[in-house]
Amino acid sequence: MDIKKLPFEPMNEVHQKEVEILERLLEFIKNQKELVDVYNEFLEDVKRHFSFEEDLMQKYDFFAKIPHSMEHSRIMDELEEIKKYKLADYQFLQTYFEEYFIPWLINHIETMDTVTSGYFDMIGVTIDKTP
Numbered sequence: 001m002d003i004k005k006l007p008f009e010p011m012n013e014v015h016q017k018e019v020e021i022l023e024r025l026l027e028f029i030k031n032q033k034e035l036v037d038v039y040n041e042f043l044e045d046v047k048r049h050f051s052f053e054e055d056l057m058q059k060y061d062f063f064a065k066i067p068h069s070m071e072h073s074r075i076m077d078e079l080e081e082i083k084k085y086k087l088a089d090y091q092f093l094q095t096y097f098e099e100y101f102i103p104w105l106i107n108h109i110e111t112m113d114t115v116t117s118g119y120f121d122m123i124g125v126t127i128d129k130t131p
């Protein structure tokens, strides 16, 4: 899975880690393995990813922090619903991730994250370490 590299490097590290966990989750789905642990790990990672960006947008008062954060929470709600109701439905999960979540993630990174990352880079944001 190819994702766009952004000018603000800490976001790339967060995205790369997410892609790794996502690819493992997809393997589990394809092989119809027990999903509870890997899905929880994925969910925790998405939370870390989103709050990493949201904390920085808040701290540096990024102009589009509200629509960007709302987009995160919309997806987060979906992922939480799936955890509750769909974790045994492998056919649904495969379709959801391949046809919806992955295209969404790629597009989100190419649009909202790109603009956000450009802003962080432009104002010279530095952080001690990525989560």
Ligand SMILES: [Fe+2]
Pocket: 011, 015, 049, 053, 109, 113
């Ligand atoms: Fe992101």
Ligand SMILES: [Fe+2]
Pocket: 050, 053, 068, 072, 108, 112, 113
């Ligand atoms: Fe984002």
